[in-house]
Amino acid sequence: MPMEEKKKEKVGLEKQPAGGGGGFFDKYGATILLVVLVMYVIVLGIGTFAEVFKIQSILDWWIWRP
Secondary structure, eight states: OHHHHHHHHHHTOOOOOTTSSOOHHHHHHHHHHHHHHHHHHHHHHHHHHHHHTTOHHHHTSTTSOO
């Protein structure tokens, strides 16, 4: 009976890297990329809105200056 219990315990274990679980980007990389993508879409939307409705004060922001 004790041997069967040890085998069951080992089945669910995942092997972790020797460094202790990965780096910062391994943990938060997907979240960081998602936030950057959302921010890009928001800025793109603001610029499109300003261009369509000819809102010069928004178009004068440093982001859209040539």
